[in-house]
Amino acid sequence: MVGAPVSDRLVASWQRSEDYGVSLESIEPSFTGTLNDESLFFECGREVLEGLHRTLINEPVSLMLTDADGLVLNRMSGDTSLLRALDAVHLAPGFAYAERTVGTNGLGLAIADRAPTVVRADEHYALSLCTYTCAAVPVLDPLSGHLEGCVNLTTWSSQSSDLLLALAQSAASNTSAMMLARSRGQKPRAAQRGEVFRVETPRLEPGAGSATDLGPAWSEVLARAGAAIRDERIVLAVGEEGSGRATLLAQALRQQFPRERILAASPPPTQDCEAWLGLWTPELGKPDTGILVRDVDLLPEWVAEHVRDLVVQARVRAHAGDHVPFAMTASRFDALPPALAPLVDTIVSVPPLRERSDDVIPLARLAARRARGREVTFTHAAESALRDCGWPGNARQLVEVVAQAARRSDTIDVRHLPADVLSGISRRLTRIETFERDEIVRVLTRPGISMKDAGDELGMSRATVYRKIAQYDINIPRTNT
Incomplete structure (x- = not known):
């Protein structure tokens, strides 16, 4: 659409696509062929999409599920010409449509930023995709909060796309609700609120009041994290949710810098990311302030890029002899957004209880x-x-x-x-x-x-x-x- 404003998310995605070396002319998505069709996510998502497909059987819309890496798990449509066209660009089961391999596209950007996304016509990076409009919505596990994959609806770019995103959001929401209902009645994970705690000594801080006389497994990891922080390294604590990753890093920060305050931030809802960044990032690099960002593997890609840039800038600005204490937690290293992985100097693994x-x-x-x-x-x-x-x-x-x-x-x-x-x-x-x-x-x-x-x-x-x-x-x- 000529003259329409371009979002910052889209510009950032185009830049990443160029950095990945994606071709502007044609795309060659990788073919895996190995599909996980036994997961609870696939079971529930397929059931939801089959119901939606029956109501859209005469519409030129293709419905599909992908996993967290953009691998297309299934696809259904009543429009055979659309299916043939999608086959020509390999938007089909077994092919990975992540941003890294095919550039800016609806499902790839939804996965990267963990946010509902519509990519229309020439907003795609590769010209071969400009005849399509895609609406995709990520699906999070209702218990763990981990990204399971996404629901993607694709149609011709000439078709109206006003309701496409609403349909995708409804399907994703119904999938998550069905997953919860079939998960032994467990309580859903609390919604991310993006809490930010600015704490002054000697008031309570993250890790304050927690047990310190624990066993050798905890003590060994704590010592490793403390030594890395003392040597001005950025530490990533990985492990299972609830194992104490943030508590361990807060204790390590407190041991090395007993008079500093610790600022701990948790990932916010997608719509609050800009406000979240504005709350705590001015503190990064201030004297006597340590920063701990939890669950960075849940951050949208564009937010992770901002965090990376802020940390790099703070370290450059630091005066000689000054330290910029910064630490992160995640489920595992390979789940980190690509922008944050190069920051990590030391990885410590917190054993499960x-x-x-x-x-x-x-x-x-x-x-x-x-x-x-x-x-x-x-x-x-x-x-x-x-x-x-x-x-x-x-x-x-x-x-x-x-x-x-x-x-x-x-x-x-x-x-x-x-x-x-x-x-x-x-x-x-x-x-x-x-x-x-x-x-x-x-x-x-x-x-x-x-x-x-x-x-x-x-x-x-x-x-x-x-x-x-x-x-x-x-x-x-x-x-x-």
Whole structure:
């Protein structure tokens, strides 16, 4: 559209496409051919798109799912001429349409920036794509927040595209909702709020008040992070969500710079990115200020580029002898936006809580004390159950479980712990199975209960109770205060 304003996101994408060396004339997307068609995302997304396809069967629109790398997983359309044309540019299952390989396009930009995107006609980088308009919306896992892929709708550029993005957003939203409904009824991940904490010593800061007398696995990683920060390196802490990555970096920063304040920032919703950058970036490079950015693998590509530029500029401006403490967390290094990867000098891997059994009880005691404002005791059985749990949600899950238990009793016993802590089963349970398991745990954790009494209350024989215990991998340590 002649004279239409060009967004900063689009300009940034064009620049990246040029930097990647994408041809302006023709594209050659890589063919993988290996599709993950067994994931929950694919199962739910296909079901949603099949329903939408039935309503658009006579429209010149192609509906498709891609994974987080832009690999096209499926495609459906009632317009055979459109399908033949898309085959000619390889926008088909098995081909990767990431920005890096084909330049600016709807699904590639949606994945890069983790934001709903429409790319029309000559807004595409490659001329061979200028006859199409694409609307794409990323789909995030409702529990982890990780990018699963995107929903992409493509039509001819001559067609009206006013409703295309709305349809893609509806399909993406329905896919995420269906994923949540089929995920054992777990609570969705809290929406990103982009919190920014500016903290002055000696007030609470990220990592303040957290347990420091932990086991050797934590202490070793903490020492490595501290040494790197002391040597003016940029540290990236990787590991599972909730394992304590940000806490570890905050402790390392505090050990090396005890009088500095620590500013911690979490990724914001896409629409708030500019305001988020404006809040904390003026602090970068100020004397006596350390910066910690969490979950940088969730940042849109253009925001990651701004962060990179700001860090580089701050280090250049720093006076001789000055240090610009900057650290980041992510799930893993290869999930980083390309712009941030070159900044990383040192990577430290924070072990999950299941590999740090020595840390469970100190963390539990700290969580209970915070919840009640005073010391709370644990029975031997409760301590054993906490240590034996696999903690798929890591320290964050432990803190939530113990805090809830501490609000119910001065002495935490196994009967105050949720059933999933006492059950080692990892497969997804149905609602009926979950109810049955929880009832068995509720009865068996009652003080003084015998197996015969438990069977009578549950309406089962003792043999059935034992079989159900094995089926759900229930382990209830004997109560002993």
